[in-house]
Amino acid sequence: MREAYTFTKKSQINVVFNQKTEKSSATPFPIDERVTHEPLEKLESKLDRLVGMEEIKYMVRELYAWLYIYRKREEAQLKVQKQSFHMLFKGNPGTGKTTVARLLSDLFREMEILPKGHLIEAERADLVGEYIGQTAQKTRDLVKRSLGGVLFVDEAYSLSRGGEKDFGKEAIDTLVKQMEDHKDEFILILAGYSDEMDDFLRMNPGLPSRFPMILSFPDYSGMELLDIAKQMIRDREYSMTAEAQKKLFRLLQHKIASNEPHFSNGRYVRNVIEKMIRQQAVRLVRENSFDRDALLTLRACDLTLEDGSLISKADEA
Ligand SMILES: Nc1ncnc2c1ncn2[C@@H]1O[C@H](COP(=O)(O)OP(=O)(O)O)[C@@H](O)[C@H]1O
Ligand SMILES: [Mg+2]
Structure with a gap:
């Protein structure tokens, strides 16, 4: 071993x-x-x-x-x-x-x-x-x-x-x-x-x-990638809703299952998180909501997916 x-x-x-x-x-x-x-x-x-x-x-x-x-x-x-x-x-x-x-x-x-x-x-x-x-x-x-x-x-x-x-x-x-x-x-x-x-x-x-x-x-499992994502989010003083976590986990599992050669693991997660943070900023400006809670929270809708088939109605909450 x-x-x-x-x-x-x-x-x-x-x-x-x-x-x-x-x-x-x-x-x-x-x-x-x-x-x-x-x-x-x-x-x-x-x-x-x-x-x-x-x-x-x-x-x-x-x-x-x-x-x-x-x-x-x-x-x-x-x-x-x-x-x-x-x-x-x-x-x-x-x-x-x-x-x-x-x-x-x-x-x-x-x-x-x-x-x-x-x-x-x-x-x-x-x-x-x-x-x-x-x-x-x-x-x-x-x-x-x-x-x-x-x-x-x-x-x-x-x-x-x-x-x-x-x-x-x-x-x-x-x-x-x-x-x-x-x-x-x-x-x-x-x-x-x-x-x-x-x-x-x-x-x-x-x-x-x-x-x-x-x-x-070794490559990380989906669960490990999700834990890495959570840690990166905590480090940046953000938090994720349960729906956002579910959606992100599905994305990560989908990525792993698609078996891309040289999938970039933690770096991929970092890119996704950074993109979520930018998407959240755009949403907050659009919604005019700047209270502490809003500033902290990344929602499922802040996670845009390359593959639309992964999106379900529940995630859009
Ligand atoms: N086990 C881990 N736990 C937490 N974060 C990790 C872990 N592995 C990688 N990362 C994060 O993923 C990103 C890429 O890691 P890095 O060490 O640069 O990988 P490599 O050099 O193998 O390409 C970094 O932001 C790093 O902090
Ligand atoms: Mg390196």
């Missing part, structure tokens, strides 16, 4: 444990008396806000425990296994990859694994240049800006789409070289659709062993 978390994968655990171990005196991390569970409390409050994602939450908590014990072993002058934290994120758009990358960069900063813990989001165009020599330079510059933090490369599979002659290949080679030259100085996360990422790894056989953690971000 939990194969998303790669520590359970034998081949990769070997890679990790085959790395040389060092006594704490040689570790790059300063021993800090102040390490408390405060980072865990912060982490938990962020995880609590995320709907579903049980496997990822499990993995993040396990990572916290692992980092904490790492520190404790250092303090006790016990051997610690040096480990890199580069990761692969697989999943459709809107499944929370960027959200989790941000949460992890904060965690790595709070655990003093990374001094800055900033997150730089990049995609193919930020790494690949138009003429020979430009790509290596662009990629190196990007890594340089990421030092002390996390470099998140979205749709990473697109780097090897163009084959051998494409500059994307040069970007991958440069990234690999930079991972070696700047060991422990930044964390690289490569993200993209599951199938494309699997192909990408097959085409770059040197890569998988460099990424000890692989996280899968």
